[in-house]
Amino acid sequence: MANEPTRPSAPDGTTAQYRSHTTPPEAGRLRQIAAFAAGAPFTALVAAVEVAVVTVALGVPLSTAPVAVGLVAFAVYAADHVADAEGDAGSTPLRARIALRYGDQLMVVAAMSYGLAVALAAGAGPAALALVLVPGTVWIGYATDWIPAAGDRLEPLGDRVGPLGEVSLPRLKDVFLLNSAAVALAWAVAVVAAPLAFAGVPVDSVGTHAVGLLFAYVSVRSFVDVEVPNVRDVAADAAQGVATLPVAYGVTGTRRVLFAVDAVAAGLLAATAATGVASPPALAALGVGLAVSVTVTALADRLDGAALGVAPDCSYLVAGAVLLAL
16 A cells, blocks of 8 residues: 555654655655744744834834844744653644654753843843843743642652642643733733833833733734644644643634724724824734634634644734835
8 A cells, every 4th residue: 555554763753644655855855844834943033023023113213122132033933842742643743753762962952042031132132131031931830830840849848848749730721811912912021022122112101001902912812823723733633631612612602702803903903093102003913813823713613734734823924025015
């Protein structure tokens, strides 16, 4: 037969996958490279573009904020892919295979990337440094079970910490809605605050209302971007007991919820424009990106897994291209 189960290779330890024996090795390597590029590197690019667009929208001077946030995004998502490689094998098998096989190397690169971001932030001042540390801290609580582990380590201490040994809290990543909300808030903090912190511009000088509205806009848009790919991962998430909107309400219900969230985003963007502080070209670019987001949500059940994994974030690349054109 042309396709039959193949045993996992010893180095990567992945589960058995169906693979064509006629597929040239070069094609397999190209698919792996594409899968890797569509993961953390793509997220880093999107983060950098998003920060650049917000920088223009706020009218603050250009800085190293896009580079620093991009480096942090790469580090956090690369580490997350390694941490959840086994669970992701069903939804993103190629990416999971890379994470399993090159996990140690990816973690080293992730650490170097985060270290470089911290160095850039340290040169920009204490506010930028504190800001860069936020995403990593959120990821620790989001993707790891360090709280139960801490309780297990403290249990032998006896009565002094007795109750802690009995605590068993789930990962934030496994908590319905809070998982997506945590990611959305972390993104919003990084994307909106970084241009101000790295340029040394106080919030008051830009306009508190404009900054607050833009922060709320990025938060709700990021929530949508997190939940849309969960349509692809619904089977894997359900098998692992991870509650997401598609698991709880199905694709149709998820689409309705996300349309409502995008409607809120449209209202926030209109309110931001009404302040008269934000850059009109950047607001127009964000509006085009929002239209792309609505289109992706409408097509969520028609796109294949690979496309659905990157399509939501492509709205920011479109926004960046529109901003350059304007």
